[in-house]
Amino acid sequence: MNNSVKSTSEPTLTDKFQRGNVLASGCPSRGVLQDVTSRWGVLVLFALLRGTHRFSELRKSITGVSEKMLSQTLHALEADGFVLRTAHPVIPPHVDYSLTESGREVAKRVEELVNWIEVNINPILNARDKYTQRYR
Amino acid sequence: MNNSVKSTSEPTLTDKFQRGNVLASGCPSRGVLQDVTSRWGVLVLFALLRGTHRFSELRKSITGVSEKMLSQTLHALEADGFVLRTAHPVIPPHVDYSLTESGREVAKRVEELVNWIEVNINPILNARDKYTQRYR
């Protein structure tokens, strides 16, 4: 749910009001960035770009995510206005998650990043292998 | 430095070889994605897009990062082939960090994401306030 700055080193006064510069620790964009680029946040946005999904569907499609983390991630993204949660009052409960307008905008950018990495994964892995060989 | 999969739930056999799908836990792209979207990874890439920098310069410009985390982040990005480390053999030591060709490619995509968030930070923050008011 991300409560302000997590760093224990107090942001300076200048930082605190330095909006518009992520490199400054007080910049509120850092918090949002954290939600979006969090381990599961990226994958949730990526998954929801392919359409509306229920909680259990997301849980299945995003392999490895726990119930708790998925829930937490969805809440954070909902709070930021990126994800829309729609609960249908039926029994058993049925809840749908989809992207909002701004959610689609961020998700598109996340997707571009993810896609680039997937396309170029082999050269990257090779680089990594070379690196570990040299410095092991 | 990211060693393969971190999730404790064992990836299934199908996962393990399911390349080309980040949503599967065995996909190697997830690891790279973690390096790139890590708390400080994003900011380092963003900063280096503005040119070559020394260790201490990065430490100063990226407010709040500790020496240890900066070092760790730079190593991970170097291993993935995104960052080039150039040590000049002088005393006192002088080390430059810059982006590689592929580093610039990822960084550009990271930048687009960051920029979008910065531009739209106010509506997002408002959404968050509304949310916390409603559910506090």
Added chain:
DNA sequence: CAGCATCCGGTTCGATACTG
């Protein structure tokens, strides 16, 4: 089904001290 509350082990992180 969708999810919160709680516990708890492992990892990460930051501050500090130290080295080449």
Added chain:
DNA sequence: CAGTATCGAACCGGATGCTG
């Protein structure tokens, strides 16, 4: 200057049990 080593503290994340 550019790091590594070390050590608590904080946090993450999974498992379990329970609710509507």
